[in-house]
Amino acid sequence: MTKKRARLLQGNEAVVEGAIAAGLTFFAGYPITPSTEIAELCAAKLPAIGGKFIQMEDEIASMAAVCGASLAGMKAMTATSGPGFSLKQENLGFAVKGELPCVVVNVQRVGPSTGMPTSASQGDVMQARWGSHGDHEMVALSPSSVQEAFTLAVESFNIAEEYRTPVILLMDEMIGHLREKVVLPEKEELVIRNREKPNMTPEQYKPFAMDHGEIAGVPPLAAYGDGFKFHVTGLTHGEDGFPTNNPAIAEKQLKRLNEKISSNKKALTRVEKFYMDDAEVVVFAYGGTARSARKAVKDARAQGIKAGMLRAITIWPFAEDALLEVKRNSPKAVIVPEMNLGQLVLPVKRVIGDSAPVIPINKIAGQLVEPEEILLAIKEAM
């Protein structure tokens, strides 16, 4: 093992370190609490390594510039919070439709609207999934430690590049502003993936081909300026990228667009299982809230209670398979602590069904879900 680099970092700072380690070369952003440190650190670091930083005139423009830079071959990122995330949705949809790899960090704060800008929330879980219009899949990852903010930033870029899709790094203010020890891995310890480039002539190149590409349904992506002279539009398009109203072509393309993610759910979905082997009560948690859940499970175990935590690392695609396993073990209860009014309760219920009661614990005004509250729920469920 090479020499480790231990640092005391904030979650937002770790995201930038991870993004740069993954090959970030372009950042466009707009100031918004509680994500601003990400833009500030990119402004300081990117020019020094030959990367590009620009503070755009608004959130919409930041997302647009990220799409443009991605088409020019850059690994591009933007960062925001609730109100800005809402503004970015149209161009986020463009990135989905144009199949433009990029990373959007959302450090969640309390909403709706301007809400409580400096307080932690997990209220954008459903916005991450369905904020943009039309049928689409979305990949969203949620770190629960500063170390994981680093690793998931790398992972977000890898998934974006590999699947030609935007990826949302769904932080919460708790993790964004938390300072703790991080060990930055050496370059050679990291797996870095890059988008597949076309290996055919410009005449043969179809930027939205149905059957090209190493991963089924993910066509290679040329860069602007490389001589491919290709067209990208938000209009529904055929394999060549030009608009079509032909329902047969439109349906094929839209299915490919969705299935390149949905049919790879197994490869994309990440969970952590904590004391799950013999768990009689399961806490389903994610992001900052999983820290309290972990403590509650440890305390329960210390008292001889068989509790476990299933932590969703990918919020989307949803951890269906892991929950099906939970269902098969017929737990006494599945407890779902969230800093929202229970946005993931229904998706959990959809999988768990009647096999166990699903018990929400919700905080919506910026307070954290305390370990004691979860422990109490665990005990009540026993």
Next chain:
Amino acid sequence: MALSLDKYLRMSKLPHIWCPGCGHGIVTQAIVRAIDELGLDTDKTVVVSGIGCSARAPGYLHFDTLHTTHGRAIAFATGIKMAKPELNVIIITGDGDAAAIGGNHLIHAARRNLDLTVICFDNNIYGMTSGQYSPLTPQGSYATTSPYGMLEKPFDLCNLVMGAGGTFAARSTTYHARQLTNVIKEAISHKGFAFVDALSQCPTYFGRRNKLRTPLDMMNWFKDRSVPLRAWSKMSPEEQEGKFPVGVLTKTQAPELTEVYAQLVEKLQQRGED
């Protein structure tokens, strides 16, 4: 002229979708002629558009082309240009796209003096949605959303760009096809943010509501109201009323953003080596 412009066009995507008599073909041709006369590397030229009738032009042009969301073409193009400053980045926009929904991006790109060329296909109406008023619709004119005549004052986009710090602004019309090509050539050659207000006729949705039923009526309307810049400067405000200047209205030099950025990168990297 025996010159063939076919190599700049995606011939398989033609004929275009524009209405008979629309001026957008003339403006598109002026762009293609300008690119040809300048001898731009077609592999290194990107054309970006927003939404609207004008936004369909890039689909017919054989370059790297990007048809973005409404109003955002300049913001997408900013990402492309910052990423790869060696590319020629041309933005095709409309008056609604550039002046209404995308107005913020226009003024900030001008302020930054980023080396982009913005050509506004200005038909002073929302054509794609069949004739609502835009911020460029002349006061008193009729549109589907100004059935009693346009109440608001229109923008002067060239003045707006100049006020925002743009270093190049020009205006021409489809009546002045040769001049239009020349100002577009100059705009593309200009190092820094360049804006061309290209007046284009929409007989279908503007003309027929405003007693300008034929394309010729509309082009004559451009001819009658346009004044060469030299004559314009000698006119009194009363004489200027209802008219507009054509030609290159401003052309100055100022540090360009990607060059300034490259200097910063160089400075920081030298410091890193020291």
